[in-house]
Amino acid sequence: MIGIWNARVNRNGSTSKFILSIEENEGYILTVNSEPNPSFILPMEATVEGNRLEATGRSFFSNDPVKVTLEFVDDRFAGTMTMPFVGELQLSGGKGRGASLAEELIPIVEPYRKANVSARSDEDIRQEVEKLIARMSIADKIGQMSQIGASDFSFGADVDAEPPERMVATGKAGSILGAFDSKRVFELQKIAVEQSPLRIPLLFNADVIHGFQTIFPVPLAWSCSWDLEAIKQACAISAKEASASGTTYNHGPMVDITRDPRWGRVVEGAGEDPYLGALIAKAQVEGFQGESLFDRETIIACLKHFIAYGAAEGGRDYNTVDISEGTLRNVYLPPFKAGIEAGAGSVMNAFNTYQGVPVAGNGYLLKDLLRDELGFDGMLISDYGAIEEIFIHGAAKNGEDASKQAMDATMDIEMVTRLYAEHLPRLIEQGIVKEEQLDDAVRRILTYKYKIGIMDDPFRYVQPEKEMEYHFSPAHLEASRDLARKSIVLLKNDGILPLRDEGKKIALIGPFAASKDLLGPWQFSRYGIETVSLKEGITGRGLDQQRLFVASGCGVNEELVGGLDHAVACASQADIVILALGEDSNMSGEAASRTDISLPNVQQRLAEEIVKLGKPTVLVLTNGRPLVLDWFEQNVDAIVETWFLGSQAGHAIADVLFGDYNPSGKLTMSFPRHAGQVPIYYNAFNTGRPVTAANMQTKYISKYLDCSNDPLYPFGYGLSYAAFDYTELRLDKTALTRTDALTASVTVTNTGNYAGEETVQLYIQDLYGSVVRPVKELKGFRKICLEPGESRTVSFRVTEEDLKFYAPDRSLRAEAGAFRLFVGSNARDVQEAAFELV
Known part of the structure; x- marks a missing residue:
């Protein structure tokens, strides 16, 4: 069996x-x-x-x-x-x-297919949209602005609504959330175009965060690859698989900057840096949306969560955010700006408040900043129940007031809750909300329905034959494995890795030794049971199973009867121990905040008993956030951060452990020494009493009594089986004018015994100005591959544009003065030089 x-x-x-x-x-x-x-x-x-x-x-x-x-x-x-x-x-x-069930749908869909449908011009779309709006009643317009669930399932509070079939037939829905397969899409789309009052097709929305059926590494993991093209390809593959099943509108990517690892949703983002976060946001939008949204293998990208959701106090989900406008603009805004410039069709609001006003009804953020200043003219969608939460926060008297605030803030689509449907007719009748506001919202929604082609070909995304071809295909699995390898970060290695097949016995110990819980949160794959476990990855290399001893030792959070003794007995027989520890996928993601970001106590106890054996020990981590690893740094021989790597996780980890792939990942979030340090991030401000090597023994400076200020592993950190030496940092000039550029060059040499890839990083510090600037800011990076003994000169071009920031008057500018430039392998280990902007 x-x-x-x-x-x-x-x-x-x-x-x-x-x-x-x-x-x-x-x-x-x-x-x-x-x-x-x-x-x-x-x-x-x-x-x-x-x-x-x-x-x-x-x-x-x-x-x-x-x-x-x-x-x-x-x-x-x-x-x-x-x-x-x-x-x-x-x-x-x-x-x-x-x-496959999809096979049965092919002949059913065939009669509904249309041939020779071509993309419309922008002007043609504009004219058709205006004609349609002129025919619409207020109820029709509100229907287009209402998103409903494909079933009665709810991710939050219960939603009182009619069955989806009835709501679609009566024109009360313009988009559907959570229709996971093409058959359900076909059923509801057929009702929309045959029974609804104006026969307007539906948008189908889903959270495609890091894969659809083929699962890629979680976004925090793939950000550690610093490989923009591979990330773009992962999103393009995700779009191919999702669009084949009828999804047209993604609830992703999440581009929140995340500085607090207690927050569970750090797993969905690109880490703590706005420069890298902006580049990754652009790559993801381009991957999901492709060259044209009319292409049936693309989906509409939605940037979320606008804005500053990653700054939730205490790292607690849905919590208050209280930050300055400078931090809002210089830290949290850049990824959204980059995504909008890349053409993202949608933006989703954050759950938090800003200046005491919930974002869903915050006119300054959504209308003044997002629409007017950044020029966003796409669809603005509420997060799940966010309009209703305006009055739960206490910023509105009731649902009617909340609906008005959301409309005034230009919120186009209400996700799942029904406040617009309940209150907007009366608000329009009373003149409190103008019908023109509905027209603006509906205009944006219908424009995208024309852009993706469903107004002319409603069933074009129902592609069961493509489901069978694309879902979990060998080519997609290989792409997942490749990105998984690139996402692994080697945090420590005392020379034990890579493992060599020298007849030694290996003990694979821990709750993730044979677990398939390697996909992470926010995935809905039907192929989860075929996830490659670490055990399968190791045995798949042909390792003699007589030399592999496997024991869980404990569960992720609970003891197993006799588990610890069995694990110790297995490890005692081995020459090398691989400890497979971490978080399960429910410990990261939405509504998964943690105050204690160390490994669960039962796993810590298992590790301590194994380490007592004195065997060479490798820690392999499965997790969705930075963890406190100080004890492991001191007590194990190697630490391999694998995150949640997706469908091919076990193969990718084995590739790295045994040296078939040289790890090259670099951290995009700092790892604290102690939870009391968080939030911790490299691009902090200097204080008036900064700690230095010279004053660290004195009292009245900004430091802890019981812990260093520094993280255990800094931003940009990651080891290799190769060794890279940086020498001869030089600038071609030390005075930079606003119309000129300077070139910074450094020589990088592989002094190790393995060929390897290194990510060379450029940081800049603005030493003084009208406001305090961070001690370092990432401004560029280059990925290079070097053979043993090979050297290469890496150069960076710096212009005034790289020195700009949002000033207190909201202008984006660079100020003349002194700067430091740093180049190195991470934010800590750098060489530096000085220059001036004149």
């Missing part, structure tokens, strides 16, 4: 397919996935007697039990599965994944 099985279930007139994976690893584990909608059932421990399997577990969203009873005969099985909200299902099926 070990392996993958499938069963089709007909229920309420529709067909679903369940894919069951049974693995044996210190007992039996049953994992359930499903089509067309992803399964939210967590892996279950199972008991097996003869040909009978029984398992009990729970779903992600309910504590009510999931119960499975199955009996196997040869290549067939039968049994029952009881699920919350569903009840008992009869299962009967066979070996393997079985035929």
Whole structure:
């Protein structure tokens, strides 16, 4: 019974397919996935007697039990599965994944396809939109501004609404959230174009954050690759897979700058630096949207969360934000500005307040800054329930007042809640909201419906044949593996890595030794059971299994009966120990803030017992945020930060551990020594009493009594199996005029024994001016590959543009004066030179 099985279930007139994976690893584990909608059932421990399997577990969203009873005969099985909200299902099926449900949809969709549909010009679209708006009633317009869920499922508070089919048929919805497959898209789109009052097609929205069916590394991980082209390709592949299933409008990328690792959503962003964050935002928009939104393999990108959501106090999700306008503009704005300049079709508001006003109703941020100053003319969509939360925050008297504030702030689409539908008709009747405001919103929405082609060809994104070709395809899996390798950061190596196949015995110990929980949060893949575990990655290299000892030792957060003793016994037999520790995917992401960002106590205890054996030990981390690793830095021989690497995680990690790939990742968030240091980031301001090497023993300076100010691992840090030496930093001039450029050059030499890739980083400090500037700011980087003994000169061109910042008067300018320029392998280990802007 070990392996993958499938069963089709007909229920309420529709067909679903369940894919069951049974693995044996210190007992039996049953994992359930499903089509067309992803399964939210967590892996279950199972008991097996003869040909009978029984398992009990729970779903992600309910504590009510999931119960499975199955009996196997040869290549067939039968049994029952009881699920919350569903009840008992009869299962009967066979070996393997079985035929795709998408195949059955191909002949159904074919008659609805249109040929020879071409992209319209901007002027043509403008004229058609105006004609349509002239025919629309107020109810029609509000319908276009209302997004509903594809089912009754809710990510937050319950939403009181009619069934989606009825709302679409009556014109009460313009977009749909969470239709995970092409069949559901086809069903709802067919209702829209055949039954709704004006026959306007729907947009279909989904959170495609780091892959659709093929899962890539989480964004915090892929940012550590510093490989903009690979990130762009990952987003393009994600768009190909999502658009094949009918998704047209993404709720991503998240481009929030994140400085506090307690915040769970750091996993979705590009880290703490606005310069790198802006480049990655641009790459993601270009990947998702491609050359043209009319291309059926692209989706509309939505920049989120505008703005400063990453500054939530205490790292607690949905919490208050209280920052200066200088910080808003110089730290949090650049990625949004870059994404808008790249053509992002949508922006989503942040949940937080700014200057005491919730962003969803903040006219200064959404209208004055986003629309008027930055020139954004795309669709502005509320985050889930954010308009309703304006009055929950206490900035509006009631839902009616909240609706007015959101409209005045130019909010186009309300996600899932129904305040617009409930209150806007009366507000317009009373003259409090103008119908022209609705026209502006609807104009933007309809423009994008024409841009992507659905107004002329409503079913063009229902592509079941492309689902079968693209989803989890070998080419996409290879791209995922490649980016996963590039995302791994080597934090420590005392020479134990790379591992060599010299007949030594290896113990793989920890809750992530054989776990498939390597995809991370914000993914809805139906192929999760085929994620490559670390154990599979190692054994897949042909390692003699007689030399590999595997033990979990403990769960992620809980002890296992006899687990610790078994792990110690396994490790005692080995020459080298790989400790596979970390966070599960529910410990990162939305609503997953942590006050203690160290590893769970049960894993710490396991590590301490293993280290006592005195064996060479490698820590392999699976996690979605920087963790406190000071004890591990002092007590293990190597630390490999792998984050959540996606569908090919195990292969990618094994590639690095055994030297088939030389790690090249560089951190995009600083790792603190202690949680008391956070928020911690490299581009901080100098204080009036900065700590220096000369004064660190004195009292009245800005320092801790019990810990260094410095992070354990700084921004930009990452080791290689090669060794890189920086020499001869030189500037071609020391006085820079506003119409000129200077060139900074450095020689980088590979002094190690392995060929390797290095990311050479340029930082600049503005020493004085009208306002305090950070001690360093990333302003450029170059990736180079060097053979052992090879040297190369790396040059950077610096102009006035690189020195600009937002001043207190909101102007973007560079001020004359003295600057320092730094070049090195990370924000800490640099060479420096001086110049002036004159």
